[in-house]
Structure formats: C-alpha cells, structure tokens
Amino acid sequence: MKIKYKIFSLVLVTLFAVSCGEKVATAEAQGEVKTEEDHEENPQTIAELTQDQMKSVGVTLGAIVMKELTSTVKANGLLRVPNNRKAIVTSLYGGVIRTINFQIGDFVKKGEVLATISNxxxxxxxxxxxxxxxxxxxxxxxxxxxxxxxxxxxxxxxxxxxxxxxxxxxxxxxxxxxxxxxxxxxxxxxxxxxxxxSGLVITAPISGTISTIHAQIGSYVDISAPVLEIIDNHSIHLDLQVFEKDLSKMRIGQVVHFKLTNNPETEYDATVYSVGSTFENESKTISVHANVIGNKTGLIDGMNITGIVSLDKSSTPAIPDEAIVEADGKYYVFVQSDKKPDEHEKVGNESKQGGKSENQQKTMAFEKIEIVKGASDMGYTAITSLVEIPSNAKIVVKGAFFVNAKLVNSGEHEH
The missing domain is CATH 1.10.287 (Helix Hairpins)
Known part of the structure; x- marks a missing residue:
C-alpha cells in the first residue's frame, strides 16, 4: 500500500507541474499577441525628416486654401485681346525704311516714334x-x-x-x-x-507690345503696307465656350479660375462681364467673356485655357491633389508638428544614421492626419479633417508620398 501511495503522489506532482508550465506559456503567448495588437491599434503617426532629406526629394510646405469646388462649371476657351487694342502700323506715304527703333517684345507708348522712312x-x-x-x-x-x-x-x-x-x-x-x-x-x-x-516718322497709334515687324531697314514700303504690329496684352480677356445645358447658370460677375493648357502650374482669375446669345458655328456652345484680373504675366493672345466658373460664393478648405496620400483605403495629409516620434523609433533612426540621431541634426516633424476627400478640380481637392487642423498650419503639398514612406519604414524597423 505504501508503494502504491507514493506512486500516486508522484503522478499528481508531475501533472501539477505540467499544468503550471502550460499556463505560463499561454500567458506569455497571450502577452505577445496583446503587445502586437496594441501596436496595430496605435500605429506611429509622427514622421521626422532632416533638412537634407526634405531638400533631396523636394518636400514643399504650403497652407490649406479656400476654393470654390462645390458648385462649378468647367469650360475650355481662348485668351483674346479686343480688336480696339490691336494695331497694324502703316505708312501714309511710300518710301524706304531708314530706321526701326524697336524690336519684337518691346513695350511702346502711344505717340512714340517707331520708324522713319525717306522719299x-x-x-x-x-x-x-x-x-x-x-x-x-x-x-x-x-x-x-x-x-x-x-x-x-x-x-x-x-x-x-x-x-x-x-x-x-x-x-x-x-x-x-x-x-x-x-x-x-x-x-x-x-x-x-x-x-x-526728306524723311518722315511712323508713330505708335496705341500703347502696347510690338508683336510683329514686317519691314527691315532698306526695304521699300508702299502706301498703307504694314510695317509693324502692336498688341496691348493688358486688355486681354477670356472667351469661354459654354455648352447650352450650362448657359442658364451663367451670370455677370461670376468668378472664373483658369489655367493655361501648356502651363497648368499657375492659376489665374477673371470675372464674367458678358454672356453671348448666339451659338458659335456648329459647336453648340455659347461664348462667355471674362476680364482677367490680378496677375497677367505670361498671358498672350490666342493661348488655350481651361476654366472653372464658380456658380456661388461658397468655398471649402482645399489642398493640392498631390498633398493627399492613400493608405488602407483611407486618406491622409501630413501637418507640421512639434510632436516627437516614440523613443523606439529614435533608436531606429540612430542606427540608420550610424549612431548619430536625426534630432542631433536639424529635423522637422510631421503628423499624419486622416481626412475625407471632397470634390476635385483644377489640381485641388476639397477636404474635411477628422481632427481640427489650425488655420495657419503648414502641410506637405509636395513630397507627401516620401514622408509617408519614411513613416512606414520607421514602423517596420520597430519590429
């Protein structure tokens, strides 16, 4: 009996030890899973870049602007200068060109002597x-x-x-x-x-820029033959071609935002001053005329443009399209922040920099903030932020993809 009792006791002790070991292992495994789950629920949202990194990839900062993107009409058109602001300069008498005082592109004032001819x-x-x-x-x-x-x-x-x-x-x-x-x-x-x-002068009939010179020194010009052409680009306006279905929406005074077809980087503004009442040829479009306001640099008669006519005065916060990054079906922007990455990320950065922390260099931090996209046009997208973004906040408008990649790489290094 004593032997049987000892054997039974030994079996109980063994089973108890095995049971405790399994519980400890299970608890450790659960702890590891919990840690990983905590990391997934709280991903890293702060990216830190050095000045050299920002410069090398062209990271550019900008601001959230107000744009009329919610109620608009899109139309193509041309830049035009009114005929009363164009001039073909001629001579009232025939003769030989003796001097030409200006070159193409020069600005001249009304009454200035452009050339002289002799006879x-x-x-x-x-x-x-x-x-x-x-x-x-x-x-x-x-x-x-x-x-x-x-x-x-x-x-x-x-x-x-x-x-x-x-x-x-x-x-x-x-x-x-x-x-x-x-x-x-x-x-x-x-x-x-x-x-x-023995000579007479040819003067400028209007102020403007010399666009063409037909004659040259020593050539003979007949009466009323064109010598030069002048155009006043300061009087340039838009001729928008609006389809019949949108005609009822056009009003005098509406704002037009437009870009040149060959230079979509710069945006210009205009205001509608006249709405046509007849169709243009067989295109079934009506001309809507708008005066260009503000900056007119680089605008030339005959350029093709794409315009957006704002139908109301309401505007919405918007940012350039390339400032938005997509991840896991959600959309984000990067906002300059005073926050710092977690300590484990700093250690990772030190290893990447050969022991020298990025914070010891001159760095800038950006916080990844989720937004909801709205209407898009003319290179801008309306946004709604899920958390408040200060009105004076600086956001990454160029290079956001690189900042996001930097943040993702930092998160992978943590593992």
Missing part, C-alpha cells in the same frame, strides 16, 4: 507748301488792289472777282498741304528753305 517726294510736298504760301501773299495784295479800284469806280468787277477766287483757291491748297505735312509728322510752321526734310 524725295516729301521734299516736293514741302516745296509746294512754301510756294503756295508765297503766292498767297501776292494774291492778298492783288485782291486788296482790285477792291480799292472797284470801290473808286476805277476797276472792273470781274477783276475783283477773279482776284478773290484766286486767293480762296490758294488758301484751300495751303490748308490741304498743311494737313498732309502734319500727317507726315512735319510741323508746317517750321518748314522753310533751309530745313526741308
């Missing part, structure tokens, strides 16, 4: 003016003499009438020649035998 016929016109002037002096004397004779019954009436007609004819010729000289840019009062001019 011997110009001297003949001045000669005629001087001759007529002299004949008028003689004709006036003759008229006074005939009038005096007639008044004293010593002269015939027909002689007085003839002298009067001659004087009037000469005065008419003088007025005509005087006007021609003025059109040539020659002051009639300065014309005399000692300063007859």
């Amino acid at each position: 011997p016929e110009y001297i003949q016109l001045q000669e005629q003016y001087l001759t007529v002037n002299s004949r008028i002096s003689f004709a006036e004397q003759e008229f006074r003499r005939q009038k005096e004779l007639f008044d004293n019954d010593a002269g015939a009436k027909k002689n007085l009438q003839s002298a009067d007609a001659e004087l009037k004819t000469l005065r008419t010729q003088k007025a005509s020649l005087k006007r021609q000289l003025q059109m040539m840019g020659i002051s009639p009062e300065t014309v005399n035998n000692r300063n007859l001019k």
Whole structure:
C-alpha cells in the first residue's frame, strides 16, 4: 500500500507541474499577441525628416486654401485681346525704311516714334507748301488792289472777282498741304528753305507690345503696307465656350479660375462681364467673356485655357491633389508638428544614421492626419479633417508620398 501511495503522489506532482508550465506559456503567448495588437491599434503617426532629406526629394510646405469646388462649371476657351487694342502700323506715304527703333517684345507708348522712312517726294510736298504760301501773299495784295479800284469806280468787277477766287483757291491748297505735312509728322510752321526734310516718322497709334515687324531697314514700303504690329496684352480677356445645358447658370460677375493648357502650374482669375446669345458655328456652345484680373504675366493672345466658373460664393478648405496620400483605403495629409516620434523609433533612426540621431541634426516633424476627400478640380481637392487642423498650419503639398514612406519604414524597423 505504501508503494502504491507514493506512486500516486508522484503522478499528481508531475501533472501539477505540467499544468503550471502550460499556463505560463499561454500567458506569455497571450502577452505577445496583446503587445502586437496594441501596436496595430496605435500605429506611429509622427514622421521626422532632416533638412537634407526634405531638400533631396523636394518636400514643399504650403497652407490649406479656400476654393470654390462645390458648385462649378468647367469650360475650355481662348485668351483674346479686343480688336480696339490691336494695331497694324502703316505708312501714309511710300518710301524706304531708314530706321526701326524697336524690336519684337518691346513695350511702346502711344505717340512714340517707331520708324522713319525717306522719299524725295516729301521734299516736293514741302516745296509746294512754301510756294503756295508765297503766292498767297501776292494774291492778298492783288485782291486788296482790285477792291480799292472797284470801290473808286476805277476797276472792273470781274477783276475783283477773279482776284478773290484766286486767293480762296490758294488758301484751300495751303490748308490741304498743311494737313498732309502734319500727317507726315512735319510741323508746317517750321518748314522753310533751309530745313526741308526728306524723311518722315511712323508713330505708335496705341500703347502696347510690338508683336510683329514686317519691314527691315532698306526695304521699300508702299502706301498703307504694314510695317509693324502692336498688341496691348493688358486688355486681354477670356472667351469661354459654354455648352447650352450650362448657359442658364451663367451670370455677370461670376468668378472664373483658369489655367493655361501648356502651363497648368499657375492659376489665374477673371470675372464674367458678358454672356453671348448666339451659338458659335456648329459647336453648340455659347461664348462667355471674362476680364482677367490680378496677375497677367505670361498671358498672350490666342493661348488655350481651361476654366472653372464658380456658380456661388461658397468655398471649402482645399489642398493640392498631390498633398493627399492613400493608405488602407483611407486618406491622409501630413501637418507640421512639434510632436516627437516614440523613443523606439529614435533608436531606429540612430542606427540608420550610424549612431548619430536625426534630432542631433536639424529635423522637422510631421503628423499624419486622416481626412475625407471632397470634390476635385483644377489640381485641388476639397477636404474635411477628422481632427481640427489650425488655420495657419503648414502641410506637405509636395513630397507627401516620401514622408509617408519614411513613416512606414520607421514602423517596420520597430519590429
């Protein structure tokens, strides 16, 4: 009996020891799972980058802006300059181009001398003016003499009438020649035998930029032949082509945001001042005209544009499309923050930097914040943040993908 009792006791002790070991192992396993679950529930949200890293990948900071993206009409069109702000410069008289004072792209003011042309016929016109002037002096004397004779019954009436007609004819010729000289840019009062001019000037009829030069020095230009062309790009406006279904939504005073087809980086603004009432050819579109306001740098007549017409005054917070990153079906932005990564991430950064922490360099921290996307257009997307973002906050508008990759790599290093 004693032997059986000892054997039974030994079996109980063994079973108890095995049971305790399994409980400890289970508890340890559960602890590991819990730790991993805690990490998954609280992922790292702070990314830290050095100035060198930001510079190398082109990380750029910007701000959340207000955009009218909720109620808009999209339309294509052209930039146009009104015909009354374009000029083809011609010469009223034929001649040889002697000087051209400007080049293509130069800005000129109304009345400035653009070029000069010469022709011997110009001297003949001045000669005629001087001759007529002299004949008028003689004709006036003759008229006074005939009038005096007639008044004293010593002269015939027909002689007085003839002298009067001659004087009037000469005065008419003088007025005509005087006007021609003025059109040539020659002051009639300065014309005399000692300063007859063989050339005349061509002046700018409007202020603007020289867009084309047709003539060259030494070439002959005929009467009314184009010499230069001037365009005033400051008067540039939009010609938007709006489809019939959207015509009822157009109103004078609406704001248009537009971009050049060949330069989508820069945005310009305009305001609608006229809505057309007829279709353009067979396109079934109506022209909507808008004055460009603010910055007009780089805008040239004939450029293609894409515009967004704001139908109401409501605006929403928006950021550039490339500022948004997607992960696990959610959308995020990176906001500059004073927060710091967890200590275990700092240790990982030290190992990556060869023992030198990024914080010992000059670093910048960014917090990953979830947002909800709204309407998108013209390179911007309306957003709604799940947590409050300060109005003056700086966000990553370029390079957000790299910042997110840096954050993901830091999280993997933790494991």
